[in-house]
Amino acid sequence: MLPPPHQPPTGAPHPPSTGPSAGTSGGSWQGVLAFQPDAPVPPNATHRPRLRGFVVTGVVVTLFGLAALVMGLIVYDVIGLAAAGLAMLTASIAIGIVVPTFLWIDRLEAEPARLLWFAFLWGALISTLGAIVLNQLGVDFVAGLDQDPMVVGAVVLAPLTEEFAKGLGVLLIFWRARREFNGVTDGIVYAGLVAAGFAFVENILYLGQAYVEMGTAGLVGLFVMRCLVSPFAHPMFTVCFGLALGLITHRRRWSAAWIPLLGFVSAVFLHGLWNYSAVVAADAYLLIFAVVQVPLFIAFLFLLRWARRRESVILRDTLTGYGINGWFTPAEVAMLASPGERRRARRWARSVGGRRAAAAMTSFQDESGELAMVRKHLNAEAGHPDPEWLGREQRLLQTIVAHRRVFVAGA
Template sequence: MSHAPPPPPTGDPVHAGWHQLMTYQPQVPAPANPTRRPMLRGIVGWSVVAVVFGLAALAMTFVVTTAVGPRAALLALVSSAIALGIVIPLFLWVDRLEAEPPRLLWFAFLWGALISTLGALVLGELGLAFFAGLDADPMVLGAVVIAPVTEEVLKGLGVLLIFLLARREFNGVIDGIVYAGIVAAGFAFVENILYLGTMYVDGGVPGLVAIFVMRCLVSPFAHPMFTICIGLALGLIAHRRRWSSAWIVLLGLAGAIFLHGLWNYSAVVRAEAYLLIFVLVQIPLFVGFLLLLYWARRRESRLLRDILTGYGLNGWYTPAEVAMLADPGERRRARAWARGIGGRRAQQAMRAFQDESGELAMVRKHMVHGGGGTDPHWLEHERRLLKAVSAHRQVFVPRA
C-alpha cells in the first residue's frame, strides 16, 4: 500500500478560512477549584452508580437463585452467555467506524441486565394484579400487553439517560442503535437465565437444550430488534434536541412496543399456527433488522467520506486516506500495512489516526447540524483532533 502525505493544509472545511482555525485561541480556563469538592462530587456520583447497580445485582441474584436454585442458575448463566457471544460482536462491528466509550457501553449493558430486568419483574407482577379482574388469559395478557410496555419503557429509559447525560458521545443513528442494542442484550442475557433455569428445573437437560435453541440460537436478536426503534429515534434527533422533536422518540417507543407485542403474540398462539406465524412475522422482522444495520453502516460510511472529503479539499487528507477511512476492510488492511513498514508503533499510530478521523467527522457533523459551530469547546476539540491526526500520520508516513 503506497501512501503519500497530503500537502500542507490550505483551508478550513467550514469555509471560514484556514487562518481563522489555526489562529483560534482557546479561552483562558478558569482557575481550578482549590477545594476538594469536585473530587468528592465525583466520588459520590460514581459511588451512587456503583451502589445502585450493586443492589440491583444482589436482588437479581436472589430472585434467580430462589426461583431455580444455584445449580440451574449456573447452567443457565453459562448457556445465556453464549447468546452474548453472538449479539455483542455484531453491535461492536456496527460501531467500528466511530467507537463508543467502553464506560458507556458497560453502563448500557448493566442497565439492561440489572435495572431493566428488576423493574420489569416488579412492574409485570403489578400489571397482572391490576388487570386480574379482566376476563383474559394472564399468559397472553402478560406476554402481549404488559411485558412489551414495561420492558421497552425501562430499556428505553437507559438509552435516554445516555442521550441526555453523555450528549457529546451520542452523535447519530449508529450511536442510538448501538446503545439500544447493548441495553437490550443485557436485558436478554438475564431474562434468558430465568427462562433457561426454569426449563432445566421443569424438564431437565432436554428442556434446557430446547429453550436454549429457541431463545439463544434461533432468536438471540429479538430484544435488540425491538429496542433499536427507540435508539434509532433518539439518533435521528441527536443534533436537534428540541421538545418539538419528542414525538419522534414516542413514535420509536410505540414501534418497539408494537414489534415486541407482535413477536410475543407469535410465541403464545396455538402450537399448530406457530410455524406459520414464525415464517410470516419473526423471519421478516429479523430480515428487516439486518437490513437496518446494513443501511446504518452504509449511511455512516457515506457521512464519514463526505465530511472527510471536505477536510481533504483543504489539505488535511489525501483522496486515498478518505477512501480508506470510509471502508472498514481498507482500514484493517491499512493497519496491517502500517505494521509491515513500521512495526507495532506505526500500527498503533494508524489505529489512532483512524479513531481520531472518525471522531473528527462526528465533531464536524455536530458543529454543522447541531449548532456548535461557534462553541469554543467544539472548536477547540476540532483543533486538537486535527493536530493529533497530523502527528500520528507522521509516525507511519514521515515527511522527507
C-alpha cells in the same frame, strides 16, 4: 445538513500550510503534515470536575451493585445456584453472537467503553429488575379484571414494561452523554447493547426454569429457540427506539418528540406481536414465525447494514471537506471510510514502523472518525457553535497530526 463532498465543512479550520507537505503524495497514507492549530481554552483548573465525576461514578456503581444483589437473590430463589450457573453459561452463547454484531456496526466511530458497559449493565440489571416489578404490579391489577392475566401479561404488559425499562437506559445516554450520541448508528448500538443485557438475564431465568422443570431436554429445546433461532429478538425491538433517538440527535426539540414516541410504540408493537405468536397462537407459531418474524429479522439485518454504510458515507463526505482545507489527502479519506482499507493501513503501518506505528495508525483512524462526528455537530449548530465542540475539534486535529507523524516517520 452535511456539505456535499466538493465543499469544505462550514467553519472548518485551515492548517497554516494548506496543502500536503513537500515530499508527500496525494496517493499515499503519509498524508498532510500540517502544523498544530491554536491551543483550545484551558480546562477547569479546580478539583471540582474530578469530584463531580467521583460522585457520579459512585452513584452509578452503587445502583448497579444493589440491582445485581437483588437480581442475584431473585435468580437464586427461582432456579437455585446449580441451574443458574448452567443457564448463565448457556445464555452466554447468545451474547457471543449479539454483542460482537453491534460492536462491528460501530467500528468506524467507536463509542466510549464506559457507555457501552453502562448500556449493557443497565439492560442486565436495572431493566430486568424494573420489568419484574412493573410486570408483577400489572399482573396483580389485571387479575382483578375479567381477563386472562397470563395472556394480557405476555402480550400487553410485558412489551410495555420491558420496552419502557430498556428504553429508559437508552434515553439516559441520549440525555447525559449527548456528545457521544451522534446519530442513527449510535442509537442502534446503545439500544442493541441495552437489549442484549436484558436478554442475557432473562435467558438465565427462562433457561434455568426449563432445566429445573424438564431437565436437560427442556434446557436444550429452549436454548435452541431463544439463543440460536432468535438471539436478536430483544435488540430488534429496542433498536426501534434507539433509531428514533438517533434521528433527532441534531434537532433536540420538543416538536420532534413524536419521533421517539413512534419508535417506542413500534418497539412495543413488535414485542407484543412476538409474544402473541409464542403464547396466544402457539399452535400456529411456526407459521407466524415464517410469515412475520423472519421478514422482520431480514429487515433488521438490512437496517444494520444501512446504518453502517450511512456512517461510512458521513465519514467520507465530512473528511473530504477537511481534505480540501489541507488536513487529509484523498487517499487518506478513502482509507478512513472503508473498514477493509483501515485494516490494510494498520498492517502497512506495522510493517514499516512496528507496534508504535500501528498504534499511531489506529489512533489516527479513531480520531478521524470522532472528528467527522464533531464536525457534524458544528454544522448542525451553524451560527452558534458550542465552544466545547470547537475545542474538541482543535484537540482532535492536533492529535491527528501528531499520530500521522509517527507512522510517516517509520515509512
